[in-house]
Amino acid sequence: MTKRSRLERMQRLRGKRKRVYVLVALGTAAVLLAVSGGAAVVLHSARVAESAAPAVPLAAEDTSQTILAKESTSTVPIEVPVLVGMQLAEATHLLTVAGFVVVPVGTPPGEAAPGVVLSQTPSAGERAKAGSTVELVYADPAAVAAAAAGALLPTTAPANGLVVCIDPGHQASANNGQEPVGPGSAQTKAKVTAGATGVVTRQTEHALNLALALKIKERLERYGVTVVMTRSTEAVDISNAQRAQVANEAGADLFLRVHADSNTNADISGISTLYPAGNDWVAPIRAESLKAASVVHAEMIASAGAADRGVKARSDLSGFNWSTVPSVLVEVGFLSNPNDDKQLATAEYQDRLADGIARGVLKYLEVTP
Numbered sequence: 001m002t003k004r005s006r007l008e009r010m011q012r013l014r015g016k017r018k019r020v021y022v023l024v025a026l027g028t029a030a031v032l033l034a035v036s037g038g039a040a041v042v043l044h045s046a047r048v049a050e051s052a053a054p055a056v057p058l059a060a061e062d063t064s065q066t067i068l069a070k071e072s073t074s075t076v077p078i079e080v081p082v083l084v085g086m087q088l089a090e091a092t093h094l095l096t097v098a099g100f101v102v103v104p105v106g107t108p109p110g111e112a113a114p115g116v117v118l119s120q121t122p123s124a125g126e127r128a129k130a131g132s133t134v135e136l137v138y139a140d141p142a143a144v145a146a147a148a149a150g151a152l153l154p155t156t157a158p159a160n161g162l163v164v165c166i167d168p169g170h171q172a173s174a175n176n177g178q179e180p181v182g183p184g185s186a187q188t189k190a191k192v193t194a195g196a197t198g199v200v201t202r203q204t205e206h207a208l209n210l211a212l213a214l215k216i217k218e219r220l221e222r223y224g225v226t227v228v229m230t231r232s233t234e235a236v237d238i239s240n241a242q243r244a245q246v247a248n249e250a251g252a253d254l255f256l257r258v259h260a261d262s263n264t265n266a267d268i269s270g271i272s273t274l275y276p277a278g279n280d281w282v283a284p285i286r287a288e289s290l291k292a293a294s295v296v297h298a299e300m301i302a303s304a305g306a307a308d309r310g311v312k313a314r315s316d317l318s319g320f321n322w323s324t325v326p327s328v329l330v331e332v333g334f335l336s337n338p339n340d341d342k343q344l345a346t347a348e349y350q351d352r353l354a355d356g357i358a359r360g361v362l363k364y365l366e367v368t369p
């Protein structure tokens with residue numbers, strides 16, 4: 001996607017945000033606020049008697065979301081409740097009773113039921129002051145057309161014999177049992193580690209990796225590519241060597257490993273793509289893997305607009321060393337960086353990443369739309 005069309009799409013998405021009107025009683029003055037896209041604008045103010053009903057009619061576009069916030073002189077932050085999984089109307093009611101301002105953002109529903117809340121910012125358990133905004137990303141069937149305009153063609157293509165094995169990194173629980181870092185090696189590593197956790201959202205890397213992998217799968221299948229997943233659920237126990245063997249046994253044209261990064265320095269952000277190199281095990285797949293990594297990386301960076309941390313060779317990863325097919329590992333951002341973490345939690349950003357990664361894979365496989 002070009003920068004321009006990305007911008008246009010974002011503008012379209014913003015245009016979909018419904019206005020929420022909040023009447024805040026401050027002593028004897030009532031102030032009507034219109035909140036759109038996170039910015040609060042004072043529309044109108046009027047003097048009202050303390051005991052009287054609101055003098056200002058709440059002529060909002062969507063009356064179900066019109067609310068009268070209680071007077072709140074307290075500045076003590078309160079806990080944001082769990083909203084993901086609720087219907088938007090229900091979540092909106094809950095938040096507004098608590099004094100928050102709701103900013104709904106529609107996104108294509110995918111498998112989700114229409115109206116269901118898919119993510120929230122701030123996340124559940126975080127503390128925020130009354131009057132602050134809570135963004136709710138919800139499944140909106142009307143958002144499909146907007147997304148499709150900037151995404152890959154939504155048609156189903158005939159099978160083309162190509163196979164991609166996608167490995168959503170990690171799993172619900174780590175397995176610290178050891179396995180050789182490569183075939184016949186005396187050196188061992190943990191079978192599969194726990195992965196990172198979002199510094200702000202507390203999202204887990206294994207869940208994020210799976211969500212992204214499923215989005216990539218769906219996009220590749222539209223082009224007739226057969227996708228083999230190393231896992232489709234969280235509660236599995238599959239080591240990194242075993243994951244490579246799934247790709248080998250599938251005869252995959254590409255083994256795509258999906259991960260998010262983490263660093264003790266919270267300032268570090270951006271995207272990198274890893275490929276196998278530097279030992280005898282991966283010598284046969286090195287050149288093709290680098291070719292795939294380069295094109296996937298370029299498309300991912302272009303689509304996500306994230307900081308570019310480059311394409312990097314790795315000789316120490318079991319999931320590469322056991323592979324006999326071209327392999328790449330995308331590190332889609334740093335869960336240890338607040339901005340990356342928050343972005344990665346949104347369906348809109350995940351879609352952009354999946355678009356870019358899928359486009360890169362298709363380019364590498366020379367599949368023409």
Ligand SMILES: [Zn+2]
Pocket residue numbers: 169170195196205259260261
């Ligand atoms: Zn990881």
